[in-house]
Amino acid sequence: MSAEKVTISIPKSLYQKIEEKVKESEGAFKDVEEFIEFVLTELLKEEEGEEYPYSPEEEEEIKRRLRALGYL
Amino acid sequence: MRSNRVLVIGLDCAPPELVFERFRDSLPTISSLMDGGFYGSLESCHPPITIPAWIVMATGREPGELGMYGFRHRKLGSYDETYIVNSHSVKYPAVWDELSKRGMRSCIVSVPPGYPPKPVKGCWVSCFITPSADKQYTYPSLLRFEIERVIGEKYVFDVEFRTEQRKRLLRELYHMTDLHFKAINHLASRKKWDFFMFVEIGVDRVHHAFWKFFDPTHHLYTPGNEFEHVIEDYYKYVDQKIAELLKVVGKDVLILVVSDHGAKGMRGAFCVNEWLIEKGYLVIKHKPGGVVDLEKLSVDWDRTKAWGWGGYYARIFINVRGREPRGVIDPSSYESFREELADELRKIDDPSGRRMETKVYKPEQLYSTVSGDYPDLLVYFDDLYWRSAGTLGHGTMYLPENDIGPDDAVHSMHGVYILHDPEGRISQGRRSASIYDIAPTLFELFGLEKPIGLRGRSLVEAV
Numbered sequence: 001m002s003a004e005k006v007t008i009s010i011p012k013s014l015y016q017k018i019e020e021k022v023k024e025s026e027g028a029f030k031d032v033e034e035f036i037e038f039v040l041t042e043l044l045k046e047e048e049g050e051e052y053p054y055s056p057e058e059e060e061e062i063k064r065r066l067r068a069l070g071y072l
Numbered sequence: 073m074r075s076n077r078v079l080v081i082g083l084d085c086a087p088p089e090l091v092f093e094r095f096r097d098s099l100p101t102i103s104s105l106m107d108g109g110f111y112g113s114l115e116s117c118h119p120p121i122t123i124p125a126w127i128v129m130a131t132g133r134e135p136g137e138l139g140m141y142g143f144r145h146r147k148l149g150s151y152d153e154t155y156i157v158n159s160h161s162v163k164y165p166a167v168w169d170e171l172s173k174r175g176m177r178s179c180i181v182s183v184p185p186g187y188p189p190k191p192v193k194g195c196w197v198s199c200f201i202t203p204s205a206d207k208q209y210t211y212p213s214l215l216r217f218e219i220e221r222v223i224g225e226k227y228v229f230d231v232e233f234r235t236e237q238r239k240r241l242l243r244e245l246y247h248m249t250d251l252h253f254k255a256i257n258h259l260a261s262r263k264k265w266d267f268f269m270f271v272e273i274g275v276d277r278v279h280h281a282f283w284k285f286f287d288p289t290h291h292l293y294t295p296g297n298e299f300e301h302v303i304e305d306y307y308k309y310v311d312q313k314i315a316e317l318l319k320v321v322g323k324d325v326l327i328l329v330v331s332d333h334g335a336k337g338m339r340g341a342f343c344v345n346e347w348l349i350e351k352g353y354l355v356i357k358h359k360p361g362g363v364v365d366l367e368k369l370s371v372d373w374d375r376t377k378a379w380g381w382g383g384y385y386a387r388i389f390i391n392v393r394g395r396e397p398r399g400v401i402d403p404s405s406y407e408s409f410r411e412e413l414a415d416e417l418r419k420i421d422d423p424s425g426r427r428m429e430t431k432v433y434k435p436e437q438l439y440s441t442v443s444g445d446y447p448d449l450l451v452y453f454d455d456l457y458w459r460s461a462g463t464l465g466h467g468t469m470y471l472p473e474n475d476i477g478p479d480d481a482v483h484s485m486h487g488v489y490i491l492h493d494p495e496g497r498i499s500q501g502r503r504s505a506s507i508y509d510i511a512p513t514l515f516e517l518f519g520l521e522k523p524i525g526l527r528g529r530s531l532v533e534a535v
Binding site: 021025026028029038039042045046051053054058059061063065066069070072 | 158232381
Protein backbone atom coordinates (compact mmCIF):
# COMPACT_ATOMS: atom_id res chain seq x y z
CA MET A 1 0.00 0.00 0.00
CA SER A 2 1.19 3.52 -0.76
CA ALA A 3 2.06 5.54 2.33
CA GLU A 4 0.15 8.56 1.09
CA LYS A 5 -3.48 8.38 2.24
CA VAL A 6 -6.69 10.15 1.30
CA THR A 7 -9.92 10.46 3.24
CA ILE A 8 -13.21 9.13 1.94
CA SER A 9 -16.64 9.02 3.52
CA ILE A 10 -18.85 5.97 3.94
CA PRO A 11 -22.25 5.66 5.62
CA LYS A 12 -21.99 5.32 9.37
CA SER A 13 -24.15 2.18 9.38
CA LEU A 14 -21.68 0.48 7.01
CA TYR A 15 -18.80 1.60 9.19
CA GLN A 16 -20.46 0.02 12.20
CA LYS A 17 -21.03 -3.25 10.38
CA ILE A 18 -17.35 -3.34 9.43
CA GLU A 19 -16.38 -2.59 13.02
CA GLU A 20 -18.23 -5.77 13.96
CA LYS A 21 -16.34 -7.73 11.30
CA VAL A 22 -13.03 -6.38 12.57
CA LYS A 23 -13.97 -7.46 16.09
CA GLU A 24 -14.96 -10.94 14.83
CA SER A 25 -11.62 -11.26 13.02
CA GLU A 26 -9.86 -11.46 16.41
CA GLY A 27 -6.82 -9.50 15.38
CA ALA A 28 -6.62 -10.36 11.66
CA PHE A 29 -7.47 -6.72 11.00
CA LYS A 30 -6.18 -3.88 13.14
CA ASP A 31 -9.04 -1.49 12.38
CA VAL A 32 -11.77 -0.60 9.91
CA GLU A 33 -9.31 1.14 7.62
CA GLU A 34 -7.16 -1.98 7.27
CA PHE A 35 -10.27 -4.10 6.60
CA ILE A 36 -11.50 -1.78 3.86
CA GLU A 37 -8.05 -1.63 2.26
CA PHE A 38 -7.90 -5.45 2.19
CA VAL A 39 -11.38 -5.92 0.75
CA LEU A 40 -10.97 -3.29 -1.95
CA THR A 41 -7.53 -4.59 -2.94
CA GLU A 42 -8.97 -8.11 -3.29
CA LEU A 43 -11.90 -6.81 -5.32
CA LEU A 44 -9.60 -4.99 -7.73
CA LYS A 45 -7.48 -8.14 -8.10
CA GLU A 46 -10.59 -10.07 -9.13
CA GLU A 47 -11.25 -7.39 -11.73
CA GLU A 48 -7.75 -7.92 -13.16
CA GLY A 49 -9.00 -11.22 -14.53
CA GLU A 50 -7.16 -14.44 -15.20
CA GLU A 51 -3.57 -13.38 -15.50
CA TYR A 52 -0.71 -15.79 -14.85
CA PRO A 53 -0.79 -16.00 -11.04
CA TYR A 54 2.89 -16.52 -10.26
CA SER A 55 5.71 -13.98 -10.09
CA PRO A 56 9.05 -15.29 -11.51
CA GLU A 57 10.29 -15.87 -7.94
CA GLU A 58 7.12 -17.73 -6.98
CA GLU A 59 7.33 -19.85 -10.11
CA GLU A 60 10.92 -20.83 -9.28
CA GLU A 61 9.90 -21.71 -5.72
CA ILE A 62 6.97 -23.83 -6.92
CA LYS A 63 9.23 -25.62 -9.41
CA ARG A 64 11.77 -26.31 -6.66
CA ARG A 65 9.04 -27.86 -4.50
CA LEU A 66 7.56 -29.85 -7.40
CA ARG A 67 11.04 -31.20 -8.20
CA ALA A 68 11.55 -32.26 -4.59
CA LEU A 69 8.15 -33.95 -4.66
CA GLY A 70 9.10 -35.88 -7.79
CA TYR A 71 6.68 -34.23 -10.21
CA LEU A 72 9.37 -32.69 -12.44
CA MET B 73 -31.19 -41.63 -8.48
CA ARG B 74 -31.02 -38.19 -6.87
CA SER B 75 -29.12 -37.10 -3.82
CA ASN B 76 -29.50 -33.83 -1.98
CA ARG B 77 -25.95 -33.61 -0.71
CA VAL B 78 -22.74 -35.29 -1.81
CA LEU B 79 -19.39 -35.44 -0.01
CA VAL B 80 -16.34 -36.41 -2.07
CA ILE B 81 -13.37 -37.55 0.00
CA GLY B 82 -10.24 -37.42 -2.15
CA LEU B 83 -7.26 -39.48 -1.03
CA ASP B 84 -4.46 -38.59 -3.40
CA CYS B 85 -2.62 -41.67 -4.69
CA ALA B 86 -4.54 -44.27 -2.61
CA PRO B 87 -4.20 -47.63 -4.41
CA PRO B 88 -6.75 -50.48 -4.32
CA GLU B 89 -4.08 -52.93 -3.13
CA LEU B 90 -3.79 -51.05 0.17
CA VAL B 91 -7.31 -49.70 0.71
CA PHE B 92 -9.24 -52.81 -0.34
CA GLU B 93 -6.77 -55.51 0.66
CA ARG B 94 -3.70 -55.01 2.81
CA PHE B 95 -5.04 -52.30 5.17
CA ARG B 96 -8.76 -53.04 4.96
CA ASP B 97 -9.03 -54.60 8.41
CA SER B 98 -7.22 -51.62 9.95
CA LEU B 99 -9.59 -49.07 8.44
CA PRO B 100 -13.00 -49.46 10.13
CA THR B 101 -14.55 -46.33 8.59
CA ILE B 102 -13.50 -46.90 5.01
CA SER B 103 -14.27 -50.59 5.38
CA SER B 104 -17.82 -49.86 6.57
CA LEU B 105 -18.33 -47.54 3.58
CA MET B 106 -17.26 -50.42 1.35
CA ASP B 107 -19.49 -52.93 3.16
CA GLY B 108 -22.57 -50.82 2.63
CA GLY B 109 -21.63 -49.52 -0.79
CA PHE B 110 -20.41 -50.03 -4.27
CA TYR B 111 -16.67 -49.89 -4.87
CA GLY B 112 -13.78 -50.88 -7.08
CA SER B 113 -10.57 -49.82 -8.71
CA LEU B 114 -10.68 -46.57 -10.64
CA GLU B 115 -8.62 -46.42 -13.82
CA SER B 116 -6.82 -43.08 -13.99
CA CYS B 117 -6.20 -40.90 -17.04
CA HIS B 118 -2.99 -40.68 -19.06
CA PRO B 119 -0.74 -39.57 -17.48
CA PRO B 120 -1.82 -40.80 -14.02
CA ILE B 121 -0.53 -37.72 -12.23
CA THR B 122 -2.23 -35.44 -9.67
CA ILE B 123 -2.37 -32.69 -12.29
CA PRO B 124 -4.25 -33.44 -14.54
CA ALA B 125 -6.05 -36.38 -12.86
CA TRP B 126 -8.17 -34.52 -10.28
CA ILE B 127 -9.45 -31.98 -12.74
CA VAL B 128 -10.11 -34.74 -15.29
CA MET B 129 -12.26 -36.33 -12.57
CA ALA B 130 -14.09 -33.07 -11.78
CA THR B 131 -14.75 -32.06 -15.39
CA GLY B 132 -15.02 -35.47 -17.05
CA ARG B 133 -12.68 -34.12 -19.77
CA GLU B 134 -9.51 -35.74 -21.13
CA PRO B 135 -6.08 -34.21 -20.49
CA GLY B 136 -5.89 -33.63 -24.26
CA GLU B 137 -9.08 -31.55 -24.17
CA LEU B 138 -7.89 -29.68 -21.09
CA GLY B 139 -4.40 -29.23 -22.57
CA MET B 140 -2.86 -30.47 -19.32
CA TYR B 141 -0.14 -33.08 -19.37
CA GLY B 142 1.43 -32.46 -15.98
CA PHE B 143 2.28 -29.60 -13.65
CA ARG B 144 4.75 -27.87 -15.92
CA HIS B 145 4.44 -27.18 -19.63
CA ARG B 146 6.73 -25.70 -22.20
CA LYS B 147 5.26 -23.30 -24.73
CA LEU B 148 5.21 -25.21 -28.00
CA GLY B 149 7.89 -23.85 -30.28
CA SER B 150 10.12 -22.71 -27.43
CA TYR B 151 13.10 -24.36 -25.73
CA ASP B 152 12.94 -22.65 -22.37
CA GLU B 153 9.60 -20.88 -21.93
CA THR B 154 7.67 -22.87 -19.35
CA TYR B 155 4.71 -22.29 -17.07
CA ILE B 156 2.94 -24.00 -14.19
CA VAL B 157 -0.65 -25.10 -14.69
CA ASN B 158 -3.06 -23.30 -12.35
CA SER B 159 -6.79 -22.95 -11.78
CA HIS B 160 -7.08 -20.37 -14.59
CA SER B 161 -5.81 -23.03 -17.01
CA VAL B 162 -9.03 -25.07 -16.67
CA LYS B 163 -11.19 -24.16 -19.65
CA TYR B 164 -14.03 -26.66 -19.14
CA PRO B 165 -16.66 -26.41 -16.41
CA ALA B 166 -16.16 -28.66 -13.41
CA VAL B 167 -19.07 -30.13 -11.49
CA TRP B 168 -18.99 -27.20 -9.04
CA ASP B 169 -19.26 -24.68 -11.91
CA GLU B 170 -22.43 -26.36 -13.21
CA LEU B 171 -23.84 -26.51 -9.68
CA SER B 172 -23.03 -22.82 -9.12
CA LYS B 173 -24.95 -21.90 -12.29
CA ARG B 174 -28.00 -23.67 -10.87
CA GLY B 175 -27.77 -22.01 -7.49
CA MET B 176 -26.35 -25.03 -5.65
CA ARG B 177 -23.55 -24.49 -3.16
CA SER B 178 -20.15 -26.15 -3.27
CA CYS B 179 -17.31 -26.26 -0.80
CA ILE B 180 -14.07 -27.10 -2.62
CA VAL B 181 -10.92 -27.71 -0.60
CA SER B 182 -7.47 -28.43 -2.07
CA VAL B 183 -8.53 -29.87 -5.42
CA PRO B 184 -5.57 -29.42 -7.81
CA PRO B 185 -5.03 -27.16 -9.64
CA GLY B 186 -6.69 -25.09 -6.93
CA TYR B 187 -4.64 -21.90 -7.01
CA PRO B 188 -5.58 -19.10 -7.42
CA PRO B 189 -8.93 -19.61 -5.61
CA LYS B 190 -11.89 -19.66 -7.96
CA PRO B 191 -15.17 -17.90 -7.35
CA VAL B 192 -17.91 -20.50 -6.81
CA LYS B 193 -21.30 -20.33 -5.16
CA GLY B 194 -20.01 -21.47 -1.82
CA CYS B 195 -16.37 -21.48 -0.84
CA TRP B 196 -12.94 -22.52 -2.06
CA VAL B 197 -9.60 -23.26 -0.43
CA SER B 198 -6.65 -23.63 -2.79
CA CYS B 199 -4.16 -26.51 -2.95
CA PHE B 200 -0.42 -27.24 -2.70
CA ILE B 201 0.49 -25.18 -5.78
CA THR B 202 -0.20 -22.07 -3.67
CA PRO B 203 3.07 -20.13 -3.25
CA SER B 204 2.48 -19.51 0.48
CA ALA B 205 -0.21 -18.98 3.10
CA ASP B 206 0.47 -15.23 2.83
CA LYS B 207 -1.13 -15.26 -0.61
CA GLN B 208 -4.85 -15.09 -1.15
CA TYR B 209 -5.88 -18.75 -1.02
CA THR B 210 -9.61 -18.70 -0.34
CA TYR B 211 -12.83 -17.59 -1.93
CA PRO B 212 -14.39 -15.53 -0.47
CA SER B 213 -11.22 -13.65 0.52
CA LEU B 214 -12.23 -13.27 4.16
CA LEU B 215 -12.66 -17.03 4.60
CA ARG B 216 -8.89 -17.28 4.97
CA PHE B 217 -8.98 -15.42 8.28
CA GLU B 218 -11.87 -17.54 9.51
CA ILE B 219 -9.90 -20.72 8.73
CA GLU B 220 -6.78 -19.43 10.43
CA ARG B 221 -8.85 -18.55 13.50
CA VAL B 222 -10.26 -22.08 13.60
CA ILE B 223 -6.97 -23.91 13.09
CA GLY B 224 -5.04 -21.47 15.28
CA GLU B 225 -2.23 -20.84 12.82
CA LYS B 226 -1.41 -20.29 9.15
CA TYR B 227 -2.74 -22.89 6.75
CA VAL B 228 -0.26 -25.55 5.62
CA PHE B 229 -0.64 -26.72 2.02
CA ASP B 230 2.06 -29.35 1.82
CA VAL B 231 5.07 -30.88 3.51
CA GLU B 232 8.62 -30.14 2.50
CA PHE B 233 10.46 -33.23 1.25
CA ARG B 234 13.84 -33.38 2.90
CA THR B 235 16.53 -35.93 2.25
CA GLU B 236 16.84 -38.40 5.09
CA GLN B 237 14.91 -36.30 7.61
CA ARG B 238 12.01 -38.67 7.70
CA LYS B 239 11.03 -38.31 11.36
CA ARG B 240 10.64 -34.60 10.90
CA LEU B 241 8.73 -35.15 7.67
CA LEU B 242 6.39 -37.53 9.46
CA ARG B 243 5.67 -35.03 12.24
CA GLU B 244 4.93 -32.37 9.63
CA LEU B 245 2.71 -34.76 7.70
CA TYR B 246 0.48 -35.46 10.72
CA HIS B 247 0.42 -31.80 11.65
CA MET B 248 -0.64 -30.80 8.13
CA THR B 249 -3.34 -33.44 7.90
CA ASP B 250 -4.66 -32.46 11.32
CA LEU B 251 -4.97 -28.82 10.20
CA HIS B 252 -6.66 -29.85 6.97
CA PHE B 253 -9.32 -31.87 8.78
CA LYS B 254 -9.88 -29.09 11.33
CA ALA B 255 -10.58 -26.72 8.44
CA ILE B 256 -12.70 -29.29 6.59
CA ASN B 257 -14.78 -30.14 9.67
CA HIS B 258 -15.35 -26.45 10.29
CA LEU B 259 -16.48 -25.77 6.72
CA ALA B 260 -18.58 -28.94 6.57
CA SER B 261 -20.44 -28.04 9.75
CA ARG B 262 -20.70 -24.25 9.46
CA LYS B 263 -21.25 -23.58 5.76
CA LYS B 264 -24.28 -24.37 3.67
CA TRP B 265 -23.38 -26.82 0.93
CA ASP B 266 -24.89 -29.28 -1.50
CA PHE B 267 -21.52 -30.51 -2.77
CA PHE B 268 -18.36 -30.83 -0.70
CA MET B 269 -15.10 -32.07 -2.18
CA PHE B 270 -11.64 -32.16 -0.67
CA VAL B 271 -8.32 -33.81 -1.49
CA GLU B 272 -5.89 -34.92 1.22
CA ILE B 273 -2.45 -34.78 -0.36
CA GLY B 274 -0.76 -36.34 2.69
CA VAL B 275 -1.66 -39.84 1.45
CA ASP B 276 0.48 -39.30 -1.64
CA ARG B 277 3.33 -37.83 0.40
CA VAL B 278 3.45 -40.74 2.87
CA HIS B 279 3.73 -43.17 -0.06
CA HIS B 280 6.54 -41.30 -1.76
CA ALA B 281 8.55 -40.86 1.44
CA PHE B 282 8.05 -44.23 3.14
CA TRP B 283 7.21 -46.87 0.52
CA LYS B 284 10.59 -48.59 0.58
CA PHE B 285 10.21 -49.20 4.31
CA PHE B 286 7.03 -51.26 4.04
CA ASP B 287 7.12 -52.96 0.64
CA PRO B 288 9.14 -56.21 0.84
CA THR B 289 9.45 -56.24 -2.98
CA HIS B 290 11.14 -52.82 -3.04
CA HIS B 291 14.86 -53.07 -3.88
CA LEU B 292 15.78 -50.87 -0.88
CA TYR B 293 13.51 -52.62 1.69
CA THR B 294 15.08 -53.74 4.97
CA PRO B 295 12.98 -56.06 7.16
CA GLY B 296 12.24 -54.82 10.67
CA ASN B 297 13.15 -51.19 9.95
CA GLU B 298 11.80 -48.43 12.21
CA PHE B 299 9.45 -47.00 9.56
CA GLU B 300 7.86 -50.32 8.57
CA HIS B 301 4.38 -49.38 9.86
CA VAL B 302 4.38 -45.68 9.03
CA ILE B 303 2.13 -45.92 5.96
CA GLU B 304 -0.42 -48.18 7.65
CA ASP B 305 -0.47 -45.99 10.77
CA TYR B 306 -1.06 -42.90 8.67
CA TYR B 307 -3.95 -44.60 6.85
CA LYS B 308 -5.47 -45.52 10.24
CA TYR B 309 -5.16 -41.90 11.30
CA VAL B 310 -6.88 -40.66 8.12
CA ASP B 311 -9.59 -43.29 8.59
CA GLN B 312 -10.25 -41.94 12.08
CA LYS B 313 -10.35 -38.38 10.72
CA ILE B 314 -12.90 -39.47 8.11
CA ALA B 315 -15.00 -41.02 10.91
CA GLU B 316 -15.03 -37.66 12.72
CA LEU B 317 -15.98 -35.87 9.52
CA LEU B 318 -18.84 -38.28 8.81
CA LYS B 319 -20.24 -37.54 12.28
CA VAL B 320 -20.11 -33.83 11.47
CA VAL B 321 -21.88 -34.08 8.11
CA GLY B 322 -24.74 -36.28 9.33
CA LYS B 323 -26.58 -39.14 7.74
CA ASP B 324 -28.30 -37.58 4.75
CA VAL B 325 -25.13 -37.26 2.69
CA LEU B 326 -24.00 -39.54 -0.12
CA ILE B 327 -20.31 -40.36 0.29
CA LEU B 328 -17.85 -40.89 -2.54
CA VAL B 329 -14.27 -41.83 -1.63
CA VAL B 330 -11.89 -41.49 -4.58
CA SER B 331 -8.23 -41.39 -5.51
CA ASP B 332 -6.68 -39.92 -8.63
CA HIS B 333 -4.20 -42.74 -9.29
CA GLY B 334 -2.47 -45.55 -7.43
CA ALA B 335 1.04 -46.19 -6.19
CA LYS B 336 3.69 -48.88 -6.48
CA GLY B 337 7.34 -49.28 -5.53
CA MET B 338 9.92 -47.40 -7.58
CA ARG B 339 12.60 -49.50 -9.24
CA GLY B 340 14.76 -46.51 -10.05
CA ALA B 341 15.11 -43.40 -12.15
CA PHE B 342 16.10 -43.58 -15.81
CA CYS B 343 18.14 -40.63 -17.11
CA VAL B 344 16.28 -40.01 -20.33
CA ASN B 345 18.58 -37.25 -21.59
CA GLU B 346 21.71 -39.35 -21.02
CA TRP B 347 20.08 -42.01 -23.17
CA LEU B 348 19.13 -39.50 -25.88
CA ILE B 349 22.75 -38.26 -25.93
CA GLU B 350 24.11 -41.81 -26.22
CA LYS B 351 21.75 -42.51 -29.11
CA GLY B 352 22.82 -39.30 -30.85
CA TYR B 353 19.39 -37.66 -30.64
CA LEU B 354 20.51 -34.94 -28.20
CA VAL B 355 23.78 -33.03 -28.51
CA ILE B 356 25.24 -30.84 -25.77
CA LYS B 357 28.18 -28.52 -26.30
CA HIS B 358 30.08 -29.32 -23.09
CA LYS B 359 29.94 -32.35 -20.82
CA PRO B 360 28.57 -31.45 -17.39
CA GLY B 361 31.05 -31.46 -14.50
CA GLY B 362 28.42 -32.67 -12.05
CA VAL B 363 24.70 -33.39 -11.83
CA VAL B 364 22.80 -30.67 -13.64
CA ASP B 365 19.42 -29.94 -15.27
CA LEU B 366 19.35 -30.05 -19.05
CA GLU B 367 18.01 -26.48 -19.08
CA LYS B 368 21.23 -25.30 -17.41
CA LEU B 369 23.38 -26.80 -20.19
CA SER B 370 24.29 -25.42 -23.56
CA VAL B 371 22.40 -27.61 -26.05
CA ASP B 372 23.53 -27.74 -29.66
CA TRP B 373 20.04 -27.29 -31.05
CA ASP B 374 21.24 -27.38 -34.68
CA ARG B 375 22.22 -31.02 -34.16
CA THR B 376 19.55 -32.05 -31.61
CA LYS B 377 16.59 -34.10 -32.75
CA ALA B 378 14.82 -34.67 -29.41
CA TRP B 379 15.06 -33.93 -25.70
CA GLY B 380 13.19 -35.12 -22.62
CA TRP B 381 11.73 -34.07 -19.31
CA GLY B 382 11.77 -35.85 -15.97
CA GLY B 383 8.86 -36.76 -13.72
CA TYR B 384 6.84 -39.90 -13.02
CA TYR B 385 6.69 -40.26 -16.78
CA ALA B 386 8.90 -38.79 -19.51
CA ARG B 387 7.78 -36.17 -21.92
CA ILE B 388 9.75 -36.25 -25.17
CA PHE B 389 9.90 -33.21 -27.42
CA ILE B 390 11.02 -33.35 -31.03
CA ASN B 391 13.01 -30.45 -32.50
CA VAL B 392 10.80 -29.78 -35.53
CA ARG B 393 11.82 -27.38 -38.28
CA GLY B 394 9.33 -24.52 -38.54
CA ARG B 395 7.98 -25.21 -35.04
CA GLU B 396 11.05 -24.91 -32.83
CA PRO B 397 13.36 -21.92 -33.37
CA ARG B 398 16.23 -24.13 -34.57
CA GLY B 399 14.34 -27.26 -35.53
CA VAL B 400 16.13 -29.99 -37.48
CA ILE B 401 13.44 -32.63 -38.11
CA ASP B 402 11.59 -31.75 -41.30
CA PRO B 403 7.79 -31.86 -40.83
CA SER B 404 7.62 -34.41 -43.68
CA SER B 405 9.78 -36.85 -41.68
CA TYR B 406 8.26 -36.02 -38.27
CA GLU B 407 6.05 -39.10 -38.21
CA SER B 408 8.74 -41.58 -39.30
CA PHE B 409 11.20 -40.08 -36.81
CA ARG B 410 8.63 -40.28 -34.02
CA GLU B 411 8.06 -43.98 -34.87
CA GLU B 412 11.82 -44.65 -34.88
CA LEU B 413 12.25 -42.93 -31.52
CA ALA B 414 9.28 -44.80 -30.01
CA ASP B 415 10.74 -48.13 -31.20
CA GLU B 416 14.12 -47.33 -29.68
CA LEU B 417 12.53 -46.31 -26.37
CA ARG B 418 10.64 -49.62 -26.21
CA LYS B 419 13.93 -51.50 -26.58
CA ILE B 420 15.50 -50.06 -23.39
CA ASP B 421 16.69 -52.71 -20.92
CA ASP B 422 17.03 -52.33 -17.17
CA PRO B 423 20.51 -52.61 -15.56
CA SER B 424 20.15 -56.40 -15.29
CA GLY B 425 19.56 -56.69 -19.02
CA ARG B 426 15.84 -57.40 -18.69
CA ARG B 427 13.76 -55.65 -21.35
CA MET B 428 11.69 -52.99 -19.60
CA GLU B 429 7.97 -52.96 -20.29
CA THR B 430 8.16 -49.40 -21.53
CA LYS B 431 4.97 -47.89 -22.92
CA VAL B 432 5.28 -45.13 -25.48
CA TYR B 433 2.24 -43.11 -26.51
CA LYS B 434 1.56 -40.45 -29.08
CA PRO B 435 -0.88 -37.95 -27.58
CA GLU B 436 -3.39 -38.45 -30.39
CA GLN B 437 -3.55 -42.19 -29.53
CA LEU B 438 -4.67 -41.36 -26.00
CA TYR B 439 -7.02 -38.45 -26.48
CA SER B 440 -9.90 -37.61 -28.81
CA THR B 441 -8.64 -34.02 -28.92
CA VAL B 442 -5.07 -32.84 -28.40
CA SER B 443 -4.82 -29.21 -27.39
CA GLY B 444 -2.45 -26.90 -25.55
CA ASP B 445 1.26 -27.54 -25.17
CA TYR B 446 1.45 -31.30 -25.67
CA PRO B 447 4.61 -33.44 -25.77
CA ASP B 448 5.43 -35.38 -28.93
CA LEU B 449 5.65 -38.63 -26.97
CA LEU B 450 4.58 -39.74 -23.48
CA VAL B 451 6.85 -42.48 -22.13
CA TYR B 452 6.22 -44.77 -19.14
CA PHE B 453 9.55 -46.47 -18.47
CA ASP B 454 8.93 -50.08 -17.41
CA ASP B 455 5.22 -49.35 -17.09
CA LEU B 456 6.01 -46.44 -14.71
CA TYR B 457 8.18 -48.52 -12.34
CA TRP B 458 11.14 -46.41 -13.47
CA ARG B 459 10.59 -42.70 -13.16
CA SER B 460 12.20 -40.35 -15.65
CA ALA B 461 15.16 -38.23 -14.53
CA GLY B 462 15.71 -35.09 -16.56
CA THR B 463 19.11 -34.34 -15.07
CA LEU B 464 22.51 -35.35 -16.51
CA GLY B 465 26.01 -35.95 -15.22
CA HIS B 466 25.34 -38.94 -12.95
CA GLY B 467 27.84 -41.11 -14.85
CA THR B 468 25.09 -43.67 -15.42
CA MET B 469 21.63 -43.86 -16.94
CA TYR B 470 20.23 -45.85 -14.06
CA LEU B 471 19.75 -44.34 -10.61
CA PRO B 472 18.59 -46.49 -7.67
CA GLU B 473 16.71 -43.48 -6.27
CA ASN B 474 15.14 -40.32 -7.58
CA ASP B 475 17.67 -37.89 -9.09
CA ILE B 476 16.62 -35.12 -6.73
CA GLY B 477 16.06 -36.87 -3.42
CA PRO B 478 14.31 -39.83 -1.88
CA ASP B 479 11.18 -40.96 -3.63
CA ASP B 480 10.41 -44.57 -3.01
CA ALA B 481 7.10 -44.85 -4.83
CA VAL B 482 5.87 -44.19 -8.34
CA HIS B 483 2.35 -43.91 -9.70
CA SER B 484 0.19 -46.72 -10.99
CA MET B 485 -2.82 -46.52 -13.29
CA HIS B 486 -5.47 -47.62 -10.79
CA GLY B 487 -6.84 -45.68 -7.87
CA VAL B 488 -10.03 -46.39 -5.92
CA TYR B 489 -13.65 -45.34 -5.60
CA ILE B 490 -16.25 -46.19 -2.96
CA LEU B 491 -19.81 -44.99 -3.43
CA HIS B 492 -21.89 -45.18 -0.29
CA ASP B 493 -25.48 -44.07 0.10
CA PRO B 494 -26.54 -44.00 3.76
CA GLU B 495 -30.14 -44.40 2.60
CA GLY B 496 -29.21 -47.79 1.16
CA ARG B 497 -30.31 -47.03 -2.39
CA ILE B 498 -27.04 -48.33 -3.81
CA SER B 499 -26.61 -52.08 -3.91
CA GLN B 500 -23.44 -53.56 -2.55
CA GLY B 501 -20.85 -54.82 -4.94
CA ARG B 502 -17.51 -54.44 -6.61
CA ARG B 503 -16.86 -53.28 -10.14
CA SER B 504 -13.96 -51.43 -11.69
CA ALA B 505 -14.61 -48.02 -13.20
CA SER B 506 -12.84 -45.15 -14.90
CA ILE B 507 -11.88 -41.72 -13.62
CA TYR B 508 -14.04 -40.40 -16.49
CA ASP B 509 -17.12 -41.95 -14.82
CA ILE B 510 -16.94 -39.70 -11.75
CA ALA B 511 -18.19 -36.42 -13.28
CA PRO B 512 -21.15 -38.13 -15.02
CA THR B 513 -21.97 -39.84 -11.70
CA LEU B 514 -21.99 -36.51 -9.88
CA PHE B 515 -24.07 -34.87 -12.59
CA GLU B 516 -26.62 -37.65 -12.30
CA LEU B 517 -26.70 -37.53 -8.50
CA PHE B 518 -27.60 -33.84 -8.70
CA GLY B 519 -30.17 -34.43 -11.43
CA LEU B 520 -28.17 -32.52 -14.05
CA GLU B 521 -27.91 -33.52 -17.67
CA LYS B 522 -24.51 -34.91 -18.59
CA PRO B 523 -22.64 -32.34 -20.73
CA ILE B 524 -22.15 -33.40 -24.36
CA GLY B 525 -18.80 -35.00 -25.12
CA LEU B 526 -18.01 -36.68 -21.80
CA ARG B 527 -16.62 -40.16 -22.44
CA GLY B 528 -17.51 -41.62 -19.02
CA ARG B 529 -20.76 -43.18 -17.77
CA SER B 530 -22.55 -42.62 -14.50
CA LEU B 531 -21.77 -45.32 -11.95
CA VAL B 532 -25.25 -44.91 -10.56
CA GLU B 533 -26.71 -46.13 -13.86
CA ALA B 534 -24.91 -49.39 -13.30
CA VAL B 535 -26.26 -50.14 -9.83
